[in-house]
Amino acid sequence: MNQARWVVLMSEGAGRLWLFLVLLFLYLPILVLAVMGLNDSVHYTLPFAFTTRWYEDLAGNERLLQASFNSVAVALANTLIATTLGTMAALAFARYRFRGRTALQLLLFPPITIPWLIIGTSMLVLFFWTGIGRGLHAMLLGHVALSLPYVIIVVGARLASIGPDLEEAAASLGATPFQSLVRVQLPVMAPGIVAAALFAFAVSFDQFVISYFLAPPGVSVLPVEIFSAIRKGFTPEVNAISTIMIVVSMTVLLLFARLSKFGGER
């Protein structure tokens, strides 16, 4: 009896320890990065001396500011385009039967698993070949292509949980397809759409490989700018900007997690 209890307690304790180690492994580097962004020493030496000078320096760094602005602009445009197109596609997949529907749905998944490096390379080749070239517009195109499958899957999951009944109920009550879309379907889909939009934002904002391939000299987004800054020398300034990026991304993803859980309910 007692021994069994002891074994249970031990295994529970071991489980907790394991979980703690995993979280430590995941978050310790980020924590060090954030702390060092607030440390006065350029060479990361201890003892820790609090300063906000790296953040102040950021404000004067034109290149970083321009890159941040580009990042946010591309991410917002991507969110708008990918969410709109993706929602429309999800509606079509959920409500209509058409030729090639299954094939198209299956084709949504491979881009998620294909390494970004390969997608980036192929996009560069394609854009070069078609004359689209490099630049923010090319990055935007790349990001939209990359985030579309995620949007379609997230919105599609929400739609699947709603079913066709509400649409039929609206139609039986005399609502035109447009009235039904605006007054019934979109409001009910809203949590899914918002979650998908946050995801699309995060995909674009955090994207490095594709942005790096499609960035012409002189134009840059935040992850690319950070990368080139590191190559020149690792200043605590990079820690500061990285911390800001992490905070933005984590906020967005936490909101996403919250809303997509929302999406599970009716």
Add this chain to the structure above:
Amino acid sequence: MSAVDVRNVTKRYGATTALDRVSLAFPNGSFFALLGPSGSGKTTLLRALAGFVEPDEGMILIDDQDVAHIPSFRRNIGMVFQNYALFPHMSVFDNVAFGLTVRRIPRIQVRQRVGKILELVRLDGLDHRKPRQLSGGQQQRVALARALVTEPRVLLLDEPLGALDKKLRQDMQGELKRIQRTVGITTIFVTHDQEEALTLSDHIAIIDEGRLIQVGEPGEVYDRPYTRFAANFLGDANFLSGPVQDSGIMVDRVGHVATTSPLPAGEATLAVRPERIRLVAPDTPAQGNRIEGHVAERVFSGASLTYTVQTDAGPLRVLRQNADGDVIDTGERVALVWSADHSVVVED
């Protein structure tokens, strides 16, 4: 005059025929049950009336207008869905008002009509609740009010009481009947529950494998089923078969069983309802049909008992009211007696 008239409607899904040349007239103001097992096509028929299924052939007339190829939102129908399909993001008031606001009816009128209909379904005072804050029965009433408020030409109900528990279902049956009578609207409802069909409706259509088997008033269909399927699906029945001989049939090892219904030539099958058979002691003299046997099984269900009597014609079921509390034990010999009026000729 019929409000709704279905003529030769056929619907195929690939190789399967969901509706096979169904013709059915729904009289104005009737409460019409479409009864059949799952997969019989009854729901397809209802959905064709609603406009969610487009028939391959045939016409659907609502007030003499063919709506077979007109989209649902132009049909002016009301429908209550099996799971109610209330709009989860709208209040009770907004749910009910939906059909009026999409028609751009002035706000004052909307308020008046919604108030009136909520009173009719006895939901006044719950206007601001969300559907998820309501009980199953209340949700059902909201769905009904929402379907009725636009004063549609026909009300369609898809298994309206299927999601409710038994007690609530009985209450709602009464409510539904009261509301239907007050409004006077032609109502068509789909059910697989024979008891619901019998208690609620004034007309029943039995549907099986996409075909219309029989239409009539509940008593008529119950007393004179056309087919073995109809006899079995609406109520319970015993069947006896054999060659036809002077206003009856000869049943193997049992003898002559009489009927008053007209007989075909050759072989015939008779259906006898379990409650139309009386159980008597073997030596009791009696008029009409008579078969002897012994009680093989007894099922007690409170107000009544069902006996399975093993006879030379096979096992026959007899339903007996538990009126005086005398119960026949298994193994006892009994005679089954019934009048020729109660043997009904059915098609196989």
